[in-house]
Amino acid sequence: MLDDRKLDVLRAIVQDFVSTNEPVGSKALVERHHLGVSPATVRNDMAALEEEGYIAQPHTSAGRVPTDKGYRLFVDRLSTVKPLSSAERRAIEQFLDGALDLDDVVSRTVRLLAQLTRHVAVVQYPILDRSSVRHLELIKLSDTRLMLVLITDTGRVEQRQVDLPGLIDERTVGDLRARLNQRIAGRPIHDVPNDLADLAEAEPPATRGNASAVIAVLLASLVERREERVVVGGASNLTRLALDFPDSVHPVLEALEEQVVLIRLLGEASRPTEVTVRIGDENPYEGLRSTSMVSATYGSGSRALASLGVLGPMRMDYPGTMAAVGAVARYVGRILAES
Amino acid sequence: MLDDRKLDVLRAIVQDFVSTNEPVGSKALVERHHLGVSPATVRNDMAALEEEGYIAQPHTSAGRVPTDKGYRLFVDRLSTVKPLSSAERRAIEQFLDGALDLDDVVSRTVRLLAQLTRHVAVVQYPILDRSSVRHLELIKLSDTRLMLVLITDTGRVEQRQVDLPGLIDERTVGDLRARLNQRIAGRPIHDVPNDLADLAEAEPPATRGNASAVIAVLLASLVERREERVVVGGASNLTRLALDFPDSVHPVLEALEEQVVLIRLLGEASRPTEVTVRIGDENPYEGLRSTSMVSATYGSGSRALASLGVLGPMRMDYPGTMAAVGAVARYVGRILAES
DNA sequence: ACTGGCACTCGGCCCGAAGGAGTGCCAGGC
DNA sequence: GCCTGGCACTCCTTCGGGCCGAGTGCCAGT
DSSP: OOOHHHHHHHHHHHHHHHHHOSOBOHHHHHHHSOOSSOHHHHHHHHHHHHHHTSEEOSSTTSOBEEOHHHHHHIIIIIOOOOOOOHHHHHHHHHHHHTOOSHHHHHHHHHHHHHHHHSSEEEEEOOOGGGSBEEEEEEEEEETTEEEEEEEETTSOEEEEEEEOSSOOOHHHHHHHHHHHHHHHTTSBGGGHHHHTTTHHHHSOHHHHHHHHHHHHHHHHHHHHTTSOOEEEEOTHHHHHTGGGOTTOSHHHHHHHHOHHHHHHHHHTOOSBTOEEEEEGGGSSSGGGTTEEEEEEEEEETTEEEEEEEEEEESSSOHHHHHHHHHHHHHHHHHHHHHO | OOOHHHHHHHHHHHHHHHHHOSOBOHHHHHHHSOOSSOHHHHHHHHHHHHHTTSEEOSSTTSOBEEOHHHHHHIIIIIOOOOOOOHHHHHHHHHHHHTOOSHHHHHHHHHHHHHHHHSSEEEEEOOOGGGSBEEEEEEEEEETTEEEEEEEETTSOEEEEEEEOSSOOOHHHHHHHHHHHHHHHTTSBGGGHHHHTTTHHHHSOHHHHHHHHHHHHHHHHHHHHTTSOOEEEEOTHHHHHTGGGOTTOSHHHHHHHHOHHHHHHHHHTOOSBTOEEEEEGGGSSSGGGTTEEEEEEEEEETTEEEEEEEEEEESSSOHHHHHHHHHHHHHHHHHHHHHO
16 A cells, blocks of 8 residues: 555655645655656655545645654654764753752753753653652751651652641650651652551650651642642743644643643653654644654653653654653663762 | 823823723724813824823824833823732632642742733742751761751752762761751851851861861852742743734743843842832843833742742733732732741 | 814725646556 | 656735725814
8 A cells, every 4th residue: 555655755745844844745855855756656656645644735736744644654664763963962961960959950951852852841850659768857847846858869859847736845856757767768659658557556645646747747748749740941942933833832832831731741651761752633632732742751770750851843853852852861860860 | 291181191092002902093092081172182192192202103094002111101100009809819818828838839829920910920939048047957878978958947948969078977967967057047048158167177177078068068059049940830821912022922932931031030129019010121131122020029027038920011901910919929928927 | 272174194905816836637658 | 557748727825906994193263
């Protein structure tokens, strides 16, 4: 049905359309790519490709434009990996190497991705549930109030205030801190609820109320932020390519403000370091029907921590973008593993 | 020069233009506002206002549009404070009351402001330099490595890793922690460098190297982030009003990504709770020449912590926006004072 | 000092013509 | 049987001209 030449034609159409943003015609195609056949032949192939739904005409007497399905085929079978230039490699290292803490890693990564791909970048914080406890700190604010600070091995810091049912002194705070850390330091957050299940009961009656209050707040903090955080950057890249969004960029910008949507999009990415592409109507969210998202999961070692990616028009340089997103994801994973 | 009626005319022009986004003519003016004079008279007034630079014509035979100077006069002398509706008041309380920690306060504030004003919201984190130390925590990661966590009274948490020149044990870490906190807990960050100036020297020789390393990192962390953090939200409001930006929204979006620009804009706001308006070309930044920023400083008590505000087209509802920004700033200040 | 009247200006919109890119199809050649 | 050159056709885009109407500035009159 689709012989090699037809696939070549499709590839050429995608490449030309991506670079010119204009429907590409048969004549222009044979001029710019050495297909070895005449425009008339190409026209026949195009008709076949259109029949199969890989390309479409904006109107009669216009050239062809790839459809979502066409881009999909291109990404799956027709594109070759484009290695990063050494300049890009260097940019990644220089950009990320001086990061001070997790916030800094994330914000630098967003800027880096946006600059590298010239699209909108989206970076998710390491998912709490996939991290481990590094340390739990209790700070006495007053006789009935503590501040609880949870630090994870990925560098996330969560803090909460705890109102205690009874009075507490420094000594007891210290004891409680020691006991809690003994139980949960180094443990996956996922297991913490279990680890602490019986701790309050084992506590001497005098301090049991306070201990329970602390544990309750701690456990609550682990689920509250289950809706994880994402950071977005490079939104001005949208307006640079405004022509590519038929219904204007407004719905896209709106989608970018819906954390939930972004998290869901990123969340569906696959295995660590593998790059996922979601094209046009493969997108679950209405406002993103004319966009593509290229994402990858980053992690330290074999542990997937969270995902990052970029969002752009369907007409994008898939090989280049995929290479950049993949490289950044790998590098971020490495940095987080080190710290 | 500008008698009362001319000012009335200017006020009417601003109000009409803000609500219709069309140059307003003399006839429409007398119809919609009971000025008590004929269109011809209004035309004379308009000519005078144009002479003085308060209004302008997009082209001959078009109505008049306020200039930057016209908006300025309107804001300074012609607008009356618009009290918030009770629904808005309630929205502010409901939105901000459940905030868990500082990150949460900031992100909720951004969303609240964007929703309330329907413009782009910008919120700055409390400036480190204006906060005080609540607690400094040292966590031993390995024999030569500590994590340093600084918690301020405004809820900011800064963390850094410290590589030590020598070995260290838990006991020494505890001692150092205690000594540091004794010196700086409760102190304004501003004074910390002074407070710690002689601490390293007073340290016993055996631990002096490590103590110096910790102090160095701590002091560095206080200046590194001197470029303070801001959070932006509601960018989709820009495209909703795309018509209002002659050169498209692109430069505005770009400016929004320049943290430095935003910080500078916010930083020039005035005294706590007072609302500042910067209109069009009063803006120091090129890309924001066709926007207005309404900002206010928030603080706890009399202490100014940082600023927040919204950015929108010059054609905005100044009284309403100013009221909203002011109210939110006051409320945020109150919340931070409580915690 | 205000008003009604009037000539004038100029952008927006509609329309039709010209131009051009691209297609589909067909008949002929390798 | 597949490819090619040729040709008629479609339809978007661009451009120019003419009409319309909103709005102005000015002037003479009250």
